[in-house]
Amino acid sequence: MVLCWWETFLSPGTKIPPYATVIFDVLLVDLFNVKDDINVEVQMIPQPCRRKAVLGDFIRYHYNATFQDGTIFDSSYARNSTYNTFIGMGHVIAGIDKALQGVCVGEWRRVTVPPHLAYGETGSGELIPGSAVLIFDMHIIDFHNPKDQVHINVTNKPAACNLTSDANDLILYRYNCSLLDGTRLYSSDDYPEPPRVILGQGKLISGLDEGLHGMCVLERREITVPPHLAHGANDAMGIPTSAVLLFEVELLQLQKGVPEGFLFIWLHDSPEPLFPAMDMNQDHKVLLEEFAAFIMLQVAEGRGRIHPGIDSDKALKEMFRNQDRNTDGKITEDELNIIVNEEKEVVTHMEL
Ligand SMILES: [Ca+2]
Numbered sequence: 001m002v003l004c005w006w007e008t009f010l011s012p013g014t015k016i017p018p019y020a021t022v023i024f025d026v027l028l029v030d031l032f033n034v035k036d037d038i039n040v041e042v043q044m045i046p047q048p049c050r051r052k053a054v055l056g057d058f059i060r061y062h063y064n065a066t067f068q069d070g071t072i073f074d075s076s077y078a079r080n081s082t083y084n085t086f087i088g089m090g091h092v093i094a095g096i097d098k099a100l101q102g103v104c105v106g107e108w109r110r111v112t113v114p115p116h117l118a119y120g121e122t123g124s125g126e127l128i129p130g131s132a133v134l135i136f137d138m139h140i141i142d143f144h145n146p147k148d149q150v151h152i153n154v155t156n157k158p159a160a161c162n163l164t165s166d167a168n169d170l171i172l173y174r175y176n177c178s179l180l181d182g183t184r185l186y187s188s189d190d191y192p193e194p195p196r197v198i199l200g201q202g203k204l205i206s207g208l209d210e211g212l213h214g215m216c217v218l219e220r221r222e223i224t225v226p227p228h229l230a231h232g233a234n235d236a237m238g239i240p241t242s243a244v245l246l247f248e249v250e251l252l253q254l255q256k257g258v259p260e261g262f263l264f265i266w267l268h269d270s271p272e273p274l275f276p277a278m279d280m281n282q283d284h285k286v287l288l289e290e291f292a293a294f295i296m297l298q299v300a301e302g303r304g305r306i307h308p309g310i311d312s313d314k315a316l317k318e319m320f321r322n323q324d325r326n327t328d329g330k331i332t333e334d335e336l337n338i339i340v341n342e343e344k345e346v347v348t349h350m351e352l
């Protein structure tokens with residue numbers, strides 16, 4: 001179909017005299033065939049392309065939209081915000097819904113959409129005339145599926161690795177957080193000290209917490225976190241809505257932890273009976289100093305583990321208070337036995 005500026009020559013009601021020679025000055029604006037499909041010209045695909053977008057994915061992309069004569073009629077860059085949509089749900093014109101399938105993160109593609117896969121013969125408002133062929137220059141920022149899990153890519157695994165991070169462990173780690181297009185968001189290097197956190201206790205966004213599990217000291221990883229395991233559809237700390245985040249992390253230190261709610265656990269069986277072992281000077285009472293020395297000896301000899309996230313003096317005092325039921329400043333055998341029996345009923349690891 002060829003459209004020309006016929007209307008501009010003759011104002012309505014103008015009569016063409018007989019035998020007149022009519023001169024057409026033709027500008028070809030659009031050319032398409034009703035059988036045309038979209039035309040996709042892939043301009044750049046970053047490698048590796050881990051996964052291609054499919055129906056049902058949620059995608060964020062930038063675009064410039066032009067007519068065939070090069071006039072820009074719409075641009076996401078002008079709004080300084082990506083266009084975000086589910087693919088294949090009819091939220092965008094049919095041609096774009098189709099063009100978004102099979103893209104890679106970071107891909108640039110030019111898509112030419114014939115009018116029957118865009119705004120048809122009627123066009124759209126004042127912006128898009130009827131039967132217009134539209135060209136979209138698209139840059140895919142990221143996409144994810146609501147079912148996506150955390151993706152972990154180990155970039156450096158130390159040869160010696162006999163201890164790995166798990167829930168309740170205290171870790172010290174470095175990180176950089178960026179968008180998938182490389183935009184840096186925040187980094188532990190922005191702070192004087194790398195962060196220290198206990199895993200598995202809801203202190204971090206859930207996807208990062210999960211990605212930090214199972215690491216050995218000095219291991220490095222790239223952790224890709226979909227928005228539902230990060231900040232979701234909220235604008236948090238300048239992070240765009242529904243953005244997929246990339247964390248580059250390195251585990252610097254690891255202190256094995258104790259289950260939530262515990263201050264100390266035995267790693268093997270506790271001494272049996274416990275009181276005589278704890279009452280190191282055999283005077284039938286255990287004062288704070290004696291108690292602290294006993295516990296720290298267990299930790300030093302690898303028989304027990306104290307809560308890594310709390311100052312150990314504070315933890316020891318708290319543990320002592322828990323045992324010294326009548327608060328007279330000493331633990332007796334009776335007091336200890338009450339606790340031991342109560343604890344044994346509920347847990348296998350005894351908390352002191
Ligand atoms: Ca004693």
Ligand SMILES: [Ca+2]
Nearest residue numbers: 324326328330
């Ligand atoms: Ca007491």
